[in-house]
Amino acid sequence: MARTDFTRMRCPIARAMAVLGERWAILVMREAFYGTTRFDDFQRQLGIATNILSARLGSLVEHGLLERVPAEGGRHAYRLTEKGRDFFPAFVAIKRWGDRWMGDPAGPVVRLLDPDTGEDLEVSPLVGAAGRPLGPETVRFAPGPGAGETMRRRFGGAECQEKDVTVG
Amino acid sequence: MARTDFTRMRCPIARAMAVLGERWAILVMREAFYGTTRFDDFQRQLGIATNILSARLGSLVEHGLLERVPAEGGRHAYRLTEKGRDFFPAFVAIKRWGDRWMGDPAGPVVRLLDPDTGEDLEVSPLVGAAGRPLGPETVRFAPGPGAGETMRRRFGGAECQEKDVTVG
Numbered sequence: 001m002a003r004t005d006f007t008r009m010r011c012p013i014a015r016a017m018a019v020l021g022e023r024w025a026i027l028v029m030r031e032a033f034y035g036t037t038r039f040d041d042f043q044r045q046l047g048i049a050t051n052i053l054s055a056r057l058g059s060l061v062e063h064g065l066l067e068r069v070p071a072e073g074g075r076h077a078y079r080l081t082e083k084g085r086d087f088f089p090a091f092v093a094i095k096r097w098g099d100r101w102m103g104d105p106a107g108p109v110v111r112l113l114d115p116d117t118g119e120d121l122e123v124s125p126l127v128g129a130a131g132r133p134l135g136p137e138t139v140r141f142a143p144g145p146g147a148g149e150t151m152r153r154r155f156g157g158a159e160c161q162e163k164d165v166t167v168g
Numbered sequence: 169m170a171r172t173d174f175t176r177m178r179c180p181i182a183r184a185m186a187v188l189g190e191r192w193a194i195l196v197m198r199e200a201f202y203g204t205t206r207f208d209d210f211q212r213q214l215g216i217a218t219n220i221l222s223a224r225l226g227s228l229v230e231h232g233l234l235e236r237v238p239a240e241g242g243r244h245a246y247r248l249t250e251k252g253r254d255f256f257p258a259f260v261a262i263k264r265w266g267d268r269w270m271g272d273p274a275g276p277v278v279r280l281l282d283p284d285t286g287e288d289l290e291v292s293p294l295v296g297a298a299g300r301p302l303g304p305e306t307v308r309f310a311p312g313p314g315a316g317e318t319m320r321r322r323f324g325g326a327e328c329q330e331k332d333v334t335v336g
Contacts, residue, residue, distance in 0.1 A: 004216075006191060011198075012263070012271040012276065016266035017192075021190060023189035024189070025189070026185055034304075034322075085305075086265060089265075089294050090258065093258035093260075094181060094184060095181050098184035099180050101184075101232075108313070109312050110311065113307065113310050121294070121296070128289070129287070129290070130284045134289070135253055136200075136202075136256050139283065146277045
């Protein structure tokens with residue numbers, strides 16, 4: 001079976017995985033968030049093979065999370081775009097999960113601090129309007145405006161009954 | 169260069185990538201969050217090659233995000249563990265980013281609704297105690313208790329000056 005082209009999939013999470021669903025991609029973004037901009041510094045911080053780093057940076061530039069700009073000495077710098085910067089909350093959430101479930105007993109390697117208080121950043125848990133904590137079993141899933149018929153049938157519920165079910 | 173063993177890396181995010189840094193892994197988790205438990209249903213919803221699905225489910229079970237339990241008909245079901253369920257906020261954050269930056273103009277394929285209000289889930293932006301929105305350029309990074317000397321030197325600031333810098 002040929003390798004699936006994730007960018008052609010309907011699900012935006014799948015399209016996100018086209019660029020981020022690779023072991024090094026989020027670690028390259030980690031470095032970008034920590035302030036790294038130069039190829040050599042990415043390479044040194046990550047201990048990553050240069051050909052893999054080139055490919056990852058190229059992919060992140062192609063998908064618009066980083067931009068490659070000229071820098072001193074005829075070299076280049078890789079800077080966060082708005083799209084890349086906007087991934088930071090997802091990175092923070094992944095980091096929180098990694099620190100909790102995959103960390104050393106010693107504790108996190110890096111702390112994220114509130115610049116105004118110097119305290120660890122508080123990330124609000126997922127709660128509903130009534131203050132109830134929400135998880136996959138309590139959140140309601142519904143088809144969105146971009147959903148096709150299959151998704152409407154899967155999650156349709158009341159929305160499905162109220163709308164014409166159009167093919168697509 | 170031999171393939172790096174991410175589980176042996178110090179950074180918990182890197183260890184998270186050992187199981188999640190692969191194109192299909194988060195999509196398998198997507199299905200688990202949406203309520204899928206049976207191999208055949210994962211396969212049908214994702215359109216994924218069965219050997220790849222077996223490998224992904226096996227990896228998620230090995231890393232404790234899913235557990236494989238006997239089910240009707242001598243088959244098995246794959247259920248979220250607490251560790252897997254706790255990844256949901258990170259999934260929601262990735263989905264938010266994917267919907268915003270990789271979605272169709274039509275809008276999201278799936279909506280996450282507050283079960284109490286029927287409205288779209290509100291995900292609080294990353295803000296500090298003073299209400300200021302925070303991003304990678306404004307958050308402060310500091311070495312955590314699990315940090316070795318390299319990390320302390322990188323982010324040390326005041327903490328580095330106050331502590332003995334021990335090798336590690």
